Amino acid sequence: MIWRAAAKVKSDGARAALDDIQLALGNTERQTIFTGSGDVDFGRAGPVARAVLSTPPARSRSAAHQRGPPSRPETPEATVRNLVDFAGGGQGQALADGRPGDLRRFADVRRRRGAGAEAAPERQRGRILLAHVSAELPGRSTASFEGVERSDAPLAGRLELDARDLARLTAWYQGVAQRQHPIKRLRLTGDLRHGPGLTEIADASLVADEMRLNGAIRLATTGVRPKLSLTLAAEQLDIAKLPDLPESDQPGAWDLDLSVAAKGVRYAPRRSGRDHAAPAQGRRVHAARRSHRARGWTAPI
């Protein structure tokens, strides 16, 4: 993946302010451009970089991009079913609303596609008190959600996803031939709130191989375009772990807000299996300790 970044920088020696940041990811045909601002704090505990970036807002509310709020509130059953649908393969199955028994039948359908997904909602006085959804997916992956219906969200609870072979899982989910993926294993845990037009994961922990990120993920689908907001912090941000941007007939079909903080940035892949990352604070690294095949390095900020 090709990337370019530019910014106006002003440093007083203790802190550098970064204004007019422009970050372009991908080649010119499939390029996503982020703009924003940030800073680098050269504190005693080591430098920390922060940036708040977003894609340009939609310029027009064309019919093709128009996305309004859902025509009617999503029922708890539909919410659970959507979660099972997501866990089970994403190919929507038309089922009648308001029939909890359909969840089991739905799960059975999913099991025949090579993945097992189950939901076990308990209803009391018309409300879902407990919804447990679990799935075993290709790529030695598992997903589970356990939560309750709340007054402010149809469902809220704990989400856990562990994809040990993300390339295989992604290919299976998209129904395409398996391709290389920069991330081998992905684990995600967090407190999920899922409601009409808005899905949030608070207290999120995202582990992509050796890269660890913490923060919050928010997906809103009520605006002109779907908007994905990420607020993440990492000891070390590995640009090589960024997946290819999704192909789209409409460049910029998504709005992205990205707020990141990191002590170090790695921007080249390692060719060997050993972790040769230089610590973010730039302690001495002897070349002899590194494999001659190692190409990755960490830019001390």
Added chain:
Amino acid sequence: MLLRPDGGEVVALERIDGQVEATSLLGPVRGSLAFDLAGDRRTLRFSTGKAEGGSLRLRALLENEVAAARTDFDGSVRLVDGLLTGDGALAASGNVAIPLERGTGM
């Protein structure tokens, strides 16, 4: 090795090789350096203007051919109470490929 004012180590440069030319102690100065940083060979080319009012115009280009990455700075720098301050435009680019050893079978 470059140190922070509080003595903390910021970055270690090794196997430094290069040349620097200056027409006076106040500049202009130009030069090129090659060094190891975190195990990769880097090259740095830079040129400055003449120091005026404690400020120095600086253009610098840092390249890492192995990682296909380059960073350039165009602005001014000055020393204030022992701290290097700066003001200018910073740009960086690179090309990140997926590691080759990744398997592709289902």
